[in-house]
Amino acid sequence: MPDGVRQLRQYTLPGHGADGLRRITAKRVGDGEVSSLLHATVKEGDELTLSAPFGDVALDGGEAPLVLVSAGIGCTPITAMLEHLALTGDTRRVLVLHADRPPAAHALRADMERLADALPGGERIFWYEEGHPRTGRMSLDGVDIPAGAVVYMCGPVPFMRAARGELIAAVVAPLDLHYEVFGPDLWLGAARRRRDLKAAWPAFSY
Structure with a gap:
């Protein structure tokens, strides 16, 4: 940042060009400190320092049909998955559902x-x-x-909660539903959060 403070942010790698970049x-975001700085100052040819990629959801191989569900900026990991599928010539049925x-x-x-x-x-x-x-x-x-x-789903938690209910009603197995949350995963139940905390910091009481 201009004042020398380092701000860590996570952004999706939605794909790459033929040149490998x-x-x-x-x-x-209106009051977003880092996103506003990127949009205002970063220009073509600038170099950015990135960490190794990480995340909770990665596209698995296999032959099962895929349903890729997103809303808003949640389309970014879905686009990365689509690019991989297109580059590898995947022949499975792939249904892409997006709301905006x-x-x-x-x-x-x-x-x-x-x-x-x-x-x-x-x-x-x-x-x-x-x-x-298709309005609404x-x-x-x-x-x-x-x-x-x-x-695979990505988007606001209320959106994914509603989509998950409809998908399960359409006989999708809950274990076959994978999702990514941009920000703290408030969807997890309290018991799951306590379990994860205990695994990370067993010396503390929760």
Whole structure:
């Protein structure tokens, strides 16, 4: 930062170019200290120092159909998965479901369309709050969820909670639902959080 303070932030690597350069996607938040600085000062050709990648969700191999579910900036890891699937010529059925505000606010929209359309078994459905035939919140009514599908989700916790309920109702096994939360995982139950804390710091009482 300009005052010399180092600020750690996590951003998704949504893909890379043919030249091997990685890219990050940073949503500009009105009062966001780091996102505002990136948008205001970083220019093409600048070099950024990154840590090794890490996260809770990674796309597994296999032959099961995939359902990729996202809302808002949660599309970034989904786009990375789509790029991997397209580059490896994956032939599984891949259903891409995304919800956003107006279409103009949909980050990486062109990439998601291009990559999903490049997959032999790819299909995409987008919902927008306005300005699109599918207006309103994401609803799985009438959406054909593949049998035996493995699901990856990313987006606001209330959105993922609602999507998870609909997916389970569509006979997706809970163990086949994987998700990534941007920020503290407030979705975890209190018991799970206590268990994780005890594993990390066993000398303390909870």
